[in-house]
Amino acid sequence: MSLCSLEDPIREEESETRMSILVDDKAKNPDSKVNEFYLREALTKGIEKLTVKERTVVSLLYYEDLSLSEIAEVMSLSPSRISQLHSKAILRLRGTLEKNRDLLMQND
DSSP states (O other), X not given: OOOOXXXXXXXXXXXOBHHHHHOOTXXXXXXXXHHHHHHHHHHHHHHHHSOHXXXXXXXXXXXXXXXXXXXXXXXXSOHHHHHHHHHHHHHHHHHHHHHHHHHHHHHO
């Protein structure tokens, strides 16, 4: 067995170290993975709290990529009503995310 530093070059003529091979610069930071998990959880809970119409608008807009006028047709409502439902849903989701962010900060 031999002991070597991770900071020493692999070969004398190169500047590459063992540490540079071990560290994946493209990998996500563990904190960001945890935050992403809690963000998804908060969004899921927030979406569940929306009214049926608000949830439908959010689903059709963001998951089905329909325009507001297409959603209006599907739901037999005016485009302005769809816009109102969308705005209300976004405000409610922001509120949910803010509450969860505040809870996470208190637990740190």
